Amino acid sequence: xxxxxxxxxxxxxxxxxxxxxxxxxxxxxxxxxxxxxxxxxxxxxxxxxxxxxxxxxxxxxxxxxxxxxxxxxxxxxxxxxxxxxxxxxxxxxxxxxxx
Numbered sequence: 001x002x003x004x005x006x007x008x009x010x011x012x013x014x015x016x017x018x019x020x021x022x023x024x025x026x027x028x029x030x031x032x033x034x035x036x037x038x039x040x041x042x043x044x045x046x047x048x049x050x051x052x053x054x055x056x057x058x059x060x061x062x063x064x065x066x067x068x069x070x071x072x073x074x075x076x077x078x079x080x081x082x083x084x085x086x087x088x089x090x091x092x093x094x095x096x097x098x099x
Contacts, residue, residue, distance in 0.1 A: 022040065025041055025042050026038055026039070026040045026048065027039055027040070027041070027067070027068075027071070029060065029063075029064060031055065034052075035052060036051060036052050036054075036055040036060055037049075037050055037051035037052060037055060037060050037061065037064050038050060038064070039064040039065070039067060039068040041068050041071050041072055043072075043075075044072055044075075044077035044079055044080050044081055045080070045081045045082075045083060046065070046068040046069070046072070046080060046081070046082045046083070047083045049064050049065060049068065049082075051064070065082075
């Protein structure tokens with residue numbers, strides 16, 4: 001998905017089991033049938049939150065982050081961890097606005 005959305009770095013998985021685990025925990029946002037963005041939630045962790053370049057700066061990242069937070073809270077977790085790559089500090093700054 002990251003390759004199709006031209007999001008770097010692109011991760012590769014060594015087997016089917018890793019891909020299925022990733023798929024079962026990744027939630028995709030479609031806009032008119034096009035992948036606009038996605039967020040992955042693993043337990044109490046938010047990872048791989050991104051918006052396609054065509055949909056950036058429109059609030060989609062914030063909506064995906066809020067969706068991920070609410071999804072994790074519904075699973076019964078009180079603490080949430082957000083993983084942010086150094087090359088994408090903007091997401092980390094956005095998360096600080098919620099706490």
